[in-house]
Amino acid sequence: MASGPFIRSPAGETKYSEGPVMPVITINGPIGCGAVTIGQMVAEQLQLNFVDRLFFTEAARIVGTPVGTLIAKEQRVDRFRDRLGRFVQTMLERSAMSGVSGEPYFGRGIENLPPETYMDLTGEGGGVAQKLDDKTFIEAMNKVAHDLHAQGDAVIIGRGANHILANAAHTLHVGLLAPMEVRVKTLMDREHFEEEEAHIHVEELERAREDFLLKFWKVHPSEASHYHMMLNMGKMNTKTAAEVIAHAAGDLTS
Structure with a gap:
């Protein structure tokens, strides 16, 4: 797999790995849709960097929090x-x-x-x-997203990256959705939650996600116009979804 998206010099500056620039893919969806698993599969297939928690790690470094x-x-x-x-x-x-x-x-x-x-x-x-005021927060998020895009070679999970990079070139935005019962079962299987516990978790995190996107971008996460494609994870497995995304990303480099 390609090297990590951020490389530290001894002086502490952020530098970027060398190599051909590939597309940036953003994958967004409510918890239980399998965004992380699918993103990892796509990154492995296309030899791209997988960016999930690192997004916040970099933003935190910029803000100093x-x-x-x-x-x-x-x-x-x-x-x-x-x-x-x-x-x-x-x-x-x-x-x-x-x-x-x-x-x-x-x-x-x-x-x-x-x-x-x-x-x-x-x-x-x-x-x-x-x-942490809103302006500082969103400026850090914007910087990380644009730095990742400038480097390329990245699959970014969530963090509003599809809105920050809405009109960016060589970028594919993918939205995921799934029925509540599918998302609840995913959490029960993955985290060994009881059904009620998983249901609460899914509902609360989705409310938080909706509020986050509404506050900063005035959008609802399920609006199809914010994505190049939307995949219903109630109708396909993660392997198929990853293959569809990888194939679509190939059009950006052809």
Whole structure:
């Protein structure tokens, strides 16, 4: 696979890997649609860099704030405040069992915790997300997306990248959707949630996603006009979806 999208020089500047520029592909969809799995498959097939959590890592470096602050900014929804209970306890136990310590947000599933709980885990409570103003947040997000696009060779998962790069050349924007029952089952299988727990998780994260996109881009994530294609993951498996995306991306380089 191609080298990582960001390379640090000894002086700390951001440099980019060399090589032919390939298209940038953005993949967006509600939790449980398989965006991460599909993105990894596409990146492997096309030998592109896979960018998920690294997006926030770079944005956090630019802003000079912990990664957890940016994730909480993206996912902050007041409805989450009273949604803790057994769900949170289960996630905390899984995090501990996985050996996650100094950087809890890199534990599997931790990035999808309700933001207030997430901030407690990272020691950043007390409304840290609110202290990061919208202008600084979106400027960092824009810079990371445009830097990735300038380099090429990337599959970017979520983060509003399809809106930031809406009119960018050599870029393919893919939207995913799936019925609620499919998304709930995906979480039950992947994270071993109980059905009710998975249902709550899917609903809450989708509300956060909708609010995030509405706030910064005044759009709804399911609007087809924001994508080159939309794939119904209730009608195909992840392997087929990855092959369709990889084939479509080939048109951008021909």
